[in-house]
Amino acid sequence: MPRLILLILLELFGLVAMVRAETPAEKGLAIAREADRRDTGFHDYSARLSMLLRNRHGEESRREMHSKVLEVENDGDKTLIVFDSPRDVKGTALLSFTHKDRPDDQ
Incomplete structure (x- = not known):
């Protein structure tokens, strides 16, 4: 039974991670913004x-x-x-x- 619960939790975690995944365009924009932020000061x-x-x-x-x-x-x-x-x-x-x-x- 504990093994089944662990598998269910891992699957749920995988689904949550997929929902939070960025598109390539969003990831690129985030990288560009961070590079711009670090390039000052x-x-x-x-x-x-x-x-x-x-x-x-x-x-x-x-x-x-x-x-x-x-x-x-x-x-x-x-x-x-x-x-x-x-x-x-x-x-x-x-x-x-x-x-x-x-x-x-x-």
């Missing part, structure tokens, strides 16, 4: 980066750069990336302003 950061470029022949070249990011309240972020090496790209910079409600500026 960092204020600013800076980083040193290294990029390794490899062509189809296996030849490699390396780019060194640094970046600074500033969070803008009620909008997107301001990002500055400056290449430090090699010499042919040294000083090249990309300034990007992301926006929540309009296209980004670069």
